Amino acid sequence: METTVHIEIDPVALIASMGRHARSAALVLAGLSSADKARALEAMAQAIRDAEPDILAANKVDMANGTAAGLSAAMLDRLKLTPERVAATADGVATVATLKDPVGEVIDEIERPNGLKLARVRVPIGVIGIIYESRPNVTADAAALCIGSGNAVILRGGSEAIESNRAIHAALVQGLEAAGLPGEAVQLVPVTDRAAVGAMLAGEGVIDMIVPRGGKGLVARVQAEARVPVLAHLDGINHIYVHASADQAMAEDIVVNAKMRRTGVCGAMETLLIDRDYPHAGQLIQKLQAAGCEVRGDPLLKQLVPGVVSAGSEDWDTEYLDAIASARLVGGIEEALSFIAAHGSHHTDAIVAEDATVAERFLAAVDSAIVLWNASTQFADGGEFGLGAEIGIATGRLHARGPVALEGLTTYKWIGRGTGQIRP
Structure with a gap:
């Protein structure tokens, strides 16, 4: 034997x-x-x-x-x-x-x-x-x-x-x-x-x-x-802030791509921040849901859109790497910046806005390795930066x-x- x-x-x-x-x-x-x-x-x-x-x-x-x-x-x-x-x-x-x-x-x-x-x-x-x-x-x-x-x-x-x-x-x-x-x-x-x-x-x-x-x-x-x-390469708890001035079609395309193109990559969006003055918040959330994403939101979003799951405190600090996103309404650029500073991982964060002054404020203030304006967070990749592999x-x-x-x-x-x- x-x-x-x-x-x-x-x-x-x-x-x-x-x-x-x-x-x-x-x-x-x-x-x-x-x-x-x-x-x-x-x-x-x-x-x-x-x-x-x-x-x-x-x-x-x-x-x-x-x-x-x-x-x-x-x-x-x-x-x-x-x-x-x-x-x-x-x-x-x-x-x-x-x-x-x-x-x-x-x-x-x-x-x-x-x-x-x-x-x-x-x-x-x-x-x-x-x-x-x-x-x-x-x-x-x-x-x-x-x-x-x-x-x-x-x-x-x-x-x-x-x-x-x-x-x-x-x-x-x-x-x-x-x-x-x-x-x-x-x-x-x-x-x-x-x-x-x-x-x-x-x-x-x-x-x-x-x-x-x-x-x-x-x-x-x-x-x-x-x-x-x-x-070190830490969590990708990445945010997209949709400002009140954002173009609706652009915002929807960017947000869905950032979350759903590949949910398991470190550049995927995990938290969506929507300005309270953005007039198409409900449609934006519904676009994510239609793409197969579970949305965990704050009480205001729950009231606004059917099917939104209640977000717990841990959701704002979670890298899901899955078809799940947390979302909340914020009262302007300064609240968005404060939230990202408190819950982000300094990886990749983006703003969707037509207001250049607000966008430049975001680009200057967010302390992350990659900060984007009107582009999907899924561009967080060495090949997309022209660096070859990473x-x-x-x-x-x-x-x-x-x-x-x-x-x-x-x-x-x-x-x-x-x-x-x-x-x-």
Whole structure:
């Protein structure tokens, strides 16, 4: 009778070993020309296209497991891959190859009175650790951006997407090696237990920066435990404020798109604020309901529109990632600003208005990474910003903010050129 041998993996030793290989690969990547990196990215994109059958077969296993595990429809939508989504993933990798390479860019320079010439120059960060959930396309997006910015990367995806991630990772490594680069430049943590996450977070000196992409629980853990700098991506509790001056058709199109285009993305609208003087509030809510959205509203909206569910206090602080939205009437721009400041997550907020003065007040006052006027919050995406793929939407205030792409994965160093200067 056959016996199954279970091999215990020490997560600290595993991450340390992966880190050593990543550091060696990072040294190679840092010396590459822009053309070399572009060729590697194109090879990685083609490898994804060639591996489409394997990737879809692996995703089918993940989808079946996710359905059996009771994942929500929104989570399953994040997880699902189709031929179109695989093609889009490959195209995203190829797009990164066409973007301006930030490495080597001279940010500023100065010549001191003694003739010493100083310059700040962009350089790769080194080894990036990315911890993410659900979306297997993040495996390719993150790898492409790290390679494009000259960084090695250690990826740790969620257990629900493990088979899809492995298939995509295998294609990426094949593309790297076809371009003559070390496959260790992109590594996928082979285990899904939480101890591996802990080892990454404690990997000071092994990993130079951690990027979490996932739910509130994951991000909270990363921020609480990390001994490594963190580029945080927090909740997308995104608001749209419809001002009294808003065009009715535009407001309806934007609000429905922002909520219902894809409910499971971080750029989806979660709270709708409607000015009390906006004359079409009832029709706006009915448009959302007709699109299949459950609306949880304040007492005034409940009286105004049949079918509105009573909103509890927790609704104003909830990222639903589902076909649910909270909505309330507000008494003008200042009340809208105060509400967003109290309940927003500094991710993406938008105003629909024809009054330019009010709109500019909103754009200046809302303290979010992305603030929009007369546009859907679903534009909160690096590709839509012309940045190619993105590592995430950073909601903090340091290093990088908003969609993080190539430039956000670089730091800088000072370079001095002298002619024998000594300090008196």
